[in-house]
Every structure is written in structure tokens, then in C-alpha cells.
Amino acid sequence: xxxxxxxxxxxxxxxxxxxxxxxxxxxxxxxxxxxxxxxxxxxxxxxxxxxxxxxxxxxxxxxxxxxxxxxxxxxxxxxxxxxxxxxxxxxxxxxxxxxxxxxxxxxxxxxxxxxxxxxxxxxxxxxxxxxxxxxxxxxxxxxxxxxxxxxxxxxxxxxxxxxxxxxxxxxxxxxxxxxxxxxxxxxxxxxxxxxxxxxxxxxxxxxxxxxxxxxxxxxxxxxxxxxxxxxxxxxxxxxxxxxxxxxxxxxxxxxxxxxxxxxxxxxxxxxxxxxxxxxxxxxxxxxxxxxxxxxxxxxxxxxxxxxxxxxxxxxxxxxxxxxxxxxxxxxxxxxxxxxxxxxxxxxxxxxxxxxxxxxxxxxxxxxxxxxxxxxxxxxxxxxxxxxxxxxxxxxxxxxxxxxxxxx
Amino acid sequence: xxxxxxxxxxxxxxxxxxxxxxxxxxxxxxxxxxxxxxxxxxxxxxxxxxxxxxxxxxxxxxxxxxxxxxxxxxxxxxxxxxxxxxxxxxxxxxxxxxxxxxxxxxxxxxxxxxxxxxxxxxxxxxxxxxxxxxxxxxxxxxxxxxxxx
Ligand SMILES: Cc1ncc(COP(=O)(O)O)c(C=O)c1O
Numbered sequence: 001x002x003x004x005x006x007x008x009x010x011x012x013x014x015x016x017x018x019x020x021x022x023x024x025x026x027x028x029x030x031x032x033x034x035x036x037x038x039x040x041x042x043x044x045x046x047x048x049x050x051x052x053x054x055x056x057x058x059x060x061x062x063x064x065x066x067x068x069x070x071x072x073x074x075x076x077x078x079x080x081x082x083x084x085x086x087x088x089x090x091x092x093x094x095x096x097x098x099x100x101x102x103x104x105x106x107x108x109x110x111x112x113x114x115x116x117x118x119x120x121x122x123x124x125x126x127x128x129x130x131x132x133x134x135x136x137x138x139x140x141x142x143x144x145x146x147x148x149x150x151x152x153x154x155x156x157x158x159x160x161x162x163x164x165x166x167x168x169x170x171x172x173x174x175x176x177x178x179x180x181x182x183x184x185x186x187x188x189x190x191x192x193x194x195x196x197x198x199x200x201x202x203x204x205x206x207x208x209x210x211x212x213x214x215x216x217x218x219x220x221x222x223x224x225x226x227x228x229x230x231x232x233x234x235x236x237x238x239x240x241x242x243x244x245x246x247x248x249x250x251x252x253x254x255x256x257x258x259x260x261x262x263x264x265x266x267x268x269x270x271x272x273x274x275x276x277x278x279x280x281x282x283x284x285x286x287x288x289x290x291x292x293x294x295x296x297x298x299x300x301x302x303x304x305x306x307x308x309x310x311x312x313x314x315x316x317x318x319x320x321x322x323x324x325x326x327x328x329x330x331x332x333x334x335x336x337x338x339x340x341x342x343x344x345x346x347x348x349x350x351x352x353x354x355x356x357x358x359x360x361x362x363x364x365x366x367x368x369x370x371x372x373x374x375x376x377x378x379x380x381x382x383x384x385x386x387x388x389x390x391x392x393x394x395x396x397x398x399x400x401x402x403x404x405x406x407x
Numbered sequence: 408x409x410x411x412x413x414x415x416x417x418x419x420x421x422x423x424x425x426x427x428x429x430x431x432x433x434x435x436x437x438x439x440x441x442x443x444x445x446x447x448x449x450x451x452x453x454x455x456x457x458x459x460x461x462x463x464x465x466x467x468x469x470x471x472x473x474x475x476x477x478x479x480x481x482x483x484x485x486x487x488x489x490x491x492x493x494x495x496x497x498x499x500x501x502x503x504x505x506x507x508x509x510x511x512x513x514x515x516x517x518x519x520x521x522x523x524x525x526x527x528x529x530x531x532x533x534x535x536x537x538x539x540x541x542x543x544x545x546x547x548x549x550x551x552x553x554x555x556x
Contacts, residue, residue, distance in 0.1 A: 018412065343472035345447055345536060346417075353412045362448040375448040375470060404413055405473070 003302050006294065006385040009034040013385065020355025023390045028173050028201060028334045028381035029359055030223045033287075037226055040286035044279050052278055053252055053269065067278055070285035071268070077288050078199075078218065079209040080235050087234055087268035088276055092200040093123040095219030095234035096167075098271075099196050100127035102244040103217070104165070110136040112164040115193075117142040117150055117179070118371045119172040122364040124198040128167055137164070143371070148324040150179045155187060163193040170202035170213075174363050174379065175324030176307075176334040178202065185214040194240065200224055204383070205303060205333060207296050210235050222280060227287035231280030234271075241267050248273040294384060302384040303333045309388055310335050310380060313395040319402060323372055336363070336377040339398065342405045344378045350401035351378075356394050416530050420523045421477040428476060430483035434466045440547035444475070444539055451479055453543040457551055460490050467540055474524075474533050479540030481521040491548050498545045504528070505537045 007013045010032045015022040024032060050060040052067045075083045089095045104127075108114065114128050118141050132139050140158045145151045150168075159166060166188040171178045181197055188195040194216035202208055204225035210218045215235070222231040236244075246253060246264060250273040255263040264270045291299070308328050314320050314337050323336040339347050348360035359379040362369045369375055380394060433439075439454035449471035456464035465487050467479040482501075486494045500514040501521055507528035515522045527537040 343449075345449075345472035345474070345533070349416065349530060349533060350413055361446050366448055369448060375450075401413075404417070 003305060003387065004298060005387065006034075007387070009036070009290075010385055011035055011038070017355040017357065018353055020353075023354070023356040023393050025356060025358050025380040025382060025386065025390065025394060027383040027386075028224070028379065030229065031204060031226050031383055032385065033226055033228070033283075034290050036290045037228070037283050037286045041228065041279050041283050044282045048282075049278075051275055063278060066285070067276070067281050070281045070288075073285050073288050074233055077208075077292075078203070078233075078235060079211055081211060082238060084267045085235055085238050085241065087271045088281055089219075089232040089234050090230055090277070091223075091232035092198060092219045092221040093232075095217075095232050096124050096196065096198060097127045098234060098247055099217050099219070099236075100131045101247045103194070103240065104128070104131040104135075106244065108132075108135045108137050108164050111162070112137045113140055113160070113162040114138070115140045115142065115155075115158050115163050115166045115188075117168050118144060119150070119175055119177075119365065119368050120167065120169055121173055121198065121200070122366070123200075124167050124169060124196075125367065128165070138162075141367070142168075144175075147327070147330075148175050149177050149330060152180065152183065155184060159184075159187045159191055159193065161191050163188065163191050165194055165196060167196040167198070169198040169200070170208070171199075171205065171332045171334075172324070172368075173201045173334060174336045174365050174368055174377070176332040176336070177325055177330055178206075178332055181213045181215065185216075188216075189214065201332065201334065204291065204299075206300060216240055222284040222287065225284075225287055226290060227284040228280050231277050231284050233284075238267070241271070244271075246270055246273065250274045252276070299384045303382060304328075306382040306384075306386050306388065306391060307331055307333045307335070309391045310382060310394070313391060314398075317395070317398065317402075319406075320398075323374075323377060333383065334379060334381040336379045338374065338377050339402055339405075342402070344376045346405060347378050347398070347401055350404060351394065351397050354393065354397035354400070356390075356397050358394070416526050416533070417473060418523050418526065420481075420520050421473065424477040424480040424520070425473040428467075428480045430466045430487070431468065431480065432466055433468050434464055437464060437466070438547065438551060440543050440550065441469070442539055442543040442546070444471070444535055446535065447472070449475055449536075449539070451475060451540050451543055453479070453540055453547055455486075455544065455547050455551060457491060462486055462489055462491070462494060467543075471539065472536050474527065474536040475539045478521070478524055478537045481519070481524065482540050482544060485517070485519055485521050486544060491552060495545065495548055498541050498548075501541055502538060505534050 050063040052064040185195045196217040197215040199220040203220045218235040223229040253273040319340045344360035437454045437456040441452040443450045451469040504525045505527045
């Protein structure tokens with residue numbers, strides 16, 4: 001299938017790095033931003049900037065309308081049942097910490113079990129670990145099958161009546177696998193637990209339906225889906241959100257304040273204390289509009305084609321270890337690998353000399369690195385705006401790096 | 408691509424050290440200090456045996472990239488047999504060098520093979536790798552400085 005080239009929409013992709021054309025293969029860390037998103041930010045500051053939910057004047061109403069319109073957009077984007085169930089945060093990290101500090105603080109007690117997977121990003125691991133330490137709760141980890149997928153047999157053994165909460169990434173930022181969230185949600189719910197889903201690596205790559213997944217909480221970041229940094233989303237089921245005490249207090253989240261008491265605003269304002277990241281929200285709205293214009297069928301088809309070229313290219317190369325499943329059908333647009341005998345930092349520096357930007361390190365998943373018995377890996381990730389030629393540039397540069405270090 | 412540029416960072420001396428590490432291993436009953444590089448999870452342990460105001464034995468262990476391993480290896484050559492005070496000065500000079508600051512010719516000569524790592528200054532993301540072992544040695548010297556022997 002011929003690919004549509006979207007590079008012209010992303011001005012940064014014309015940059016040169018170390019004298020070579022920029023080959024950006026680190027979208028899993030953060031995506032690049034289309035002109036449409038950049039324009040939306042500029043237009044907001046040029047024409048509509050005012051604080052939200054505060055003024056009676058026209059400009060404030062304009063800003064508030066735009067801000068709230070994005071809540072509707074996000075609601076539809078993840079098929080949330082009500083707009084009240086969607087609120088804005090700084091990031092996936094803040095969303096997940098928020099759940100730990102509200103739901104976790106209120107409902108997790110001594111001996112309760114929290115079930116995670118070994119592939120979790122630190123931001124869906126450390127908040128639960130620290131909560132478990134505070135509450136004397138226990139952490140249980142679901143491991144992997146030999147081909148790098150989540151071990152669902154282990155999940156069935158580990159999720160029990162003692163389990164209060166299951167926290168899992170929809171898509172792994174290292175292994176590239178998408179986990180069976182629906183099945184995990186069913187297991188959690190059968191045992192009276194809730195499921196918290198880290199959608200950071202999922203939302204930009206396939207349609208997400210939080211109701212079909214039956215997720216109790218779903219967290220994601222704007223910056224990995226073409227929006228600016230500093231804006232994130234948390235979705236929560238309404239009956240759960242209604243039971244939670246806010247984690248932060250201040251402006252915007254109140255109904256009435258006296259010297260000694262406060263009544264809180266309704267959800268979702270209750271959980272958005274202080275002036276929010278208004279321009280970030282506007283940018284997120286523009287990013288969703290852009291993604292929808294490109295369309296899921298194009299995004300999924302192009303990313304599948306790029307991933308195939310990347311995965312097969314790496315698997316064919318001698319002396320390369322590829323982590324995660326080798327089966328394309330199981331693979332999202334992220335591939336972690338190592339050049340045997342060469343440290344990932346050295347590989348990434350070598351690739352950088354060719355303008356190829358990849359990540360090297362533990363990818364904020366040190367427990368996964370330990371599980372895979374390595375301290376770090378190289379990681380290349382693609383998005384629909386990449387091209388087959390860029391994958392080839394990576395593979396060629398990698399062969400040269402291999403030659404350099406092994407000769 | 409320009410493998411030439413890669414050769415500027417990974418000079419022959421560095422590749423040789425990385426392939427044949429000097430003073431690599433653990434010294435029994437010798438004080439040590441371990442540091443890690445939080446971006447990649449690499450770990451380096453440096454051990455110093457100081458007696459009569461002189462580093463009698465030095466060793467490093469752990470895993471890391473070519474730059475951090477080679478840098479640790481050249482460091483052990485540079486610091487062996489120095490007094491703790493001289494060692495502190497050499498560490499300071501090396502740190503200036505990899506940060507891209509000029510150091511005088513005598514200092515450069517004293518740094519020997521380590522001076523080659525000055526090229527790291529052109530690769531800012533790798534300065535941390537080059538400094539890891541030297542930071543560990545620096546902190547260990549401070550800790551041992553309080554020691555009466
Ligand atoms: C799977 C996963 N979870 C969570 C995060 C954290 O996202 P953020 O840093 O935007 O909070 C990331 C990205 O770094 C990720 O890949």
C-alpha cells in the first residue's frame with residue numbers, strides 16, 4: 001500500500017541534525033507537533049486568552065467555551081459516558097499519582113493487594129509502590145510469557161479476592177505489546193477490584209473506548225498524541241469519582257468558602273484546582289481534530305507498515321537482540337533492541353551522528369530491564385508521519401555502527 | 408553517515424581501554440563507593456586503598472557504555488600512586504576538560520590518556536557517562552579524607 005506523506009504538516013521534520021536530515025524515531029517519548037496544533041496555540045494567545053470559569057466578560061466566556069469544548073472532544077475521543085468523567089491534569093504521571101493519592105489513600109488498607117505487571121513504566125509503578133509502603137499493602141507483579149506478552153495465566157492466579165486494584169499499561173513503551181485490558185478488567189471486577197489503565201502509549205495509535213475496555217480509570221498525556229507538553233487527561237467512572245476527596249484545594253474547585261468551611265464544586269471542576277493549562281487544553285483539542293482528520297485507518301495502516309519494516313529489518317540483522325514479541329501481529333509501533341556487545345548509549349550516539357534520533361536507556365522501566373536481564377536497551381518508535389526511507393536510514397546507520405564497534 | 412565524527416569521540420585509545428580495562432575488578436577489604444547513572448541504569452564502583460598519603464591500590468567494577476568504562480579505566484591509571492590532594496586536583500582538571508573548559512598544558516600532560524576524553528565536550532549528552540567514575544572517586548576521597556590513616 002502506498003503511504004501518504006504527512007511530513008509537510010510537521011515543520012520540525014525539515015530540521016537537520018549533525019548535518020543529516022532529522023530522522024525522528026522517538027515518538028514514544030514525545031510526538032512531534034503538526035502546524036495545526038502550533039497554530040491553535042498561537043491563535044489562542046492572539047485572540048482568546050483569558051482565565052476560565054472566572055470572568056463575566058466576553059473574552060473570558062470565549063476562553064471558557066473553548067476549554068469546555070475540548071472536554072467534549074476528549075469525551076467523544078475515548079467514548080467516555082459523560083463529560084463529567086473527564087478531567088484535565090498535567091500528564092499521565094499526574095493522573096496516575098492522583099488516583100493513588102485519592103482512591104488509593106481512601107480505599108487501600110493493610111494486606112490489600114495491588115496487582116501490577118513487570119512491564120509498567122515507573123509512573124504506573126512507583127505511585128503504587130509508595131502507596132503500598134504507606135498502607136502496608138502488598139504488590140504483586142504479573143510476568144511475561146516466553147514470547148514477551150503478558151502472562152494471562154499468571155494474571156488469573158494473581159488477581160484474587162485480596163486484590164483491591166490492578167494497574168496496567170494498555171500498550172508497553174518497551175515491548176510494544178498491547179495488553180488484553182478487557183480480560184484484565186473482567187478479572188479485576190470479578191474479584192471486586194478496580195482497574196487503572198495507563199493509556200500513554202495507546203491513545204495516539206488506535207481508537208480507545210473506555211466503556212468497551214470497562215476501565216475504572218484511564219490516564220494519558222497530550223504530548224504523545226501531537227499535543228503540547230504539560231497537558232494530560234484522567235477519565236474515571238462517575239460513581240468512583242463521586243466518592244473521592246480532592247487531592248488539591250484552591251480556586252476553581254469550590255462551591256462556597258467561609259472562614260472555617262468549604263463546599264466543593266461539582267465534578268469535574270472539583271478536581272481541577274487553580275488556573276488550568278488552558279493553552280495546553282486548546283492544543284489537545286487541535287491535536288484530536290488533526291488525528292481524526294488523518295483517520296484511524298490511515299494511522300493504523302501506516303504505523304503497521306513502518307513497524308513491519310523496522311521489526312523485520314532488525315530481526316534480519318546478525319547480532320541484534322529484539323525484545324518483546326517478534327510476531328508483527330502482536331506489535332505496536334515501538335521496538336526495543338540491543339546490538340550485542342555494544343552498549344545502547346554508544347549505539348544511540350552512533351545513530352545520532354547519522355541524524356537518527358532513538359532512545360537509549362531503561363525507558364523508565366527498570367524492573368522490566370531487570371526482568372529481561374539487561375540494564376538498558378535501544379528503542380526505536382514510529383508514528384504515521386515517519387517514512388519507510390527513515391526506517392532504512394536507521395537500519396543502514398545501525399549496520400555502520402555495528403561495523404565501527406565490532407571491527 | 409559520518410563515521411569520521413564517531414571516530415572523534417571514540418578515539419583508538421578509548422576503544423583500546425574499553426576492550427582491555429585497567430584495574431578492573433574488586434579489591435577485598437578496600438573501601439569503595441558506588442554511583443549509578445540514572446538515565447541508563449549503569450553502575451560503577453570505585454575502590455581506593457589510601458595509605459601514607461598515597462593511593463596504593465585502585466580498582467573499579469560494574470557495567471556501562473564504552474565511554475564510562477574507558478573513562479574509569481584511564482582514571483585508574485591517572486590516580487594510582489597519587490596523593491589524595493593531587494587526585495582531587497586531577498579530578499577537577501578532568502571535569503573542566505570534559506565540560507569544554509581550557510586547562511593548562513601541564514594539567515593535560517598529567518591527565519595522560521584521560522585527556523583524550525576531552526572530545527566528550529562535543530557530545531554533551533555523554534558527559535555524564537565520562538564523569539561517572541570520576542565523581543565516584545571524588546566522593547570516596549571526601550569520605551576517606553576524614554580517616555586518620
Ligand atoms: C507507558 C507509559 N506510561 C507513562 C508515561 C509517562 O508519561 P508522562 O511522562 O507524559 O507523564 C509514559 C511516557 O513516558 C509511558 O510510555
